[in-house]
Amino acid sequence: MAWKPHENEVEVQCKLTAVHQVVAALTVDGGGPGRSIPSALRPLRGHVEGVEESVVEVVYPQYGGLSRDRRQASVMIVLSLVAIANGSSTTTSTSMTIDVRLRRRDSWRVTEVIIPKDRQRAAKVPDEAKQLLRSRQLSIPREARLDLASGRIDPKLMELMVELSQRWHLGVHVLRTGHPSNVFGTERTSNHTKGRAVDLWALDRIPVIAHDRAPWRDVMEAAAGLGADEIGGPVDIGGPGPPYFTNDVHQDHLHVAFEN
Numbered sequence: 402m403a404w405k406p407h408e409n410e411v412e413v414q415c416k417l418t419a420v421h422q423v424v425a426a427l428t429v430d431g432g433g434p435g436r437s438i439p440s441a442l443r444p445l446r447g448h449v450e451g452v453e454e455s456v457v458e459v460v461y462p463q464y465g466g467l468s469r470d471r472r473q474a475s476v477m478i479v480l481s482l483v484a485i486a487n488g489s490s491t492t493t494s495t496s497m498t499i500d501v502r503l504r505r506r507d508s509w510r511v512t513e514v515i516i517p518k519d520r521q522r523a524a525k526v527p528d529e530a531k532q533l534l535r536s537r538q539l540s541i542p543r544e545a546r547l548d549l550a551s552g553r554i555d556p557k558l559m560e561l562m563v564e565l566s567q568r569w570h571l572g573v574h575v576l577r578t579g580h581p582s583n584v585f586g587t588e589r590t591s592n593h594t595k596g597r598a599v600d601l602w603a604l605d606r607i608p609v610i611a612h613d614r615a616p617w618r619d620v621m622e623a624a625a626g627l628g629a630d631e632i633g634g635p636v637d638i639g640g641p642g643p644p645y646f647t648n649d650v651h652q653d654h655l656h657v658a659f660e661n
Contacts, residue, residue: 411471412467412474422439423478429449448497455485461572465477465580472505473502474504475501475503482496499516499579536563539570539571544579548578554576554596558598562599569619572604574600576593576600598659599656617655620657621634624657630644631643631659
């Protein structure tokens with residue numbers, strides 16, 4: 402488990418609970434998971450069936466949502482699962498994005514894990530998607546790569562990502578798959594679900610949560626200049642009204658989207 406919380410993290414125990422319990426559920430030592438896990442995490446067991454040993458490396462746990470009273474949360478964990486099957490010396494590595502839902506009373510506990518289903522590639526992968534998938538200026542987890550290859554991402558957003566990647570290395574966390582379908586705590590469909598939004602957790606390989614080092618302000622301004630009209634980050638750099646906004650959720654990433 403490589404991730405360590407930054408001092409700027411909001412509700413650090415929430416993220417720690419999500420990370421520790423997901424790692425425990427997916428870690429196998431000596432032929433099977435060796436510890437009991439909460440029932441909410443049991444769906445993860447299917448990913449380590451028939452595994453003799455596994456190791457989990459957390460890339461980053463990003464908020465997908467946090468209620469105003471900070472008692473309910475979504476933490477989207479991008480991780481790498483390295484496993485050795487029973488009776489085999491072959492090692493497999495799988496990237497996963499897991500939406501972990503939590504609730505707090507006296508302490509945080511996991512109430513649900515949502516595991517994305519695989520999608521098929523489009524018959525014709527868009528040229529912008531091919532460019533992004535080949536680029537060395539982006540780090541893109543498996544679920545986001547599949548989103549690009551599926552043809553379900555708005556061309557405007559892909560063009561914006563291409564342009565931003567000419568100036569900064571972009572650490573993509575999520576596009577469509579793996580993000581809550583609705584804006585957390587509301588009935589409003591998220592622009593991620595429409596294929597119109599990307600979350601960036603790192604810029605020039607510096608986590609956005611490191612507010613004093615990451616170039617998040619410059620990227621927000623550049624995104625607005627490229628036509629994005631829904632841009633969330635650590636600070637509302639434009640004052641009240643679109644395109645900029647901020648809240649507790651967006652302290653750890655940039656949300657860049659097209660509302661229309």
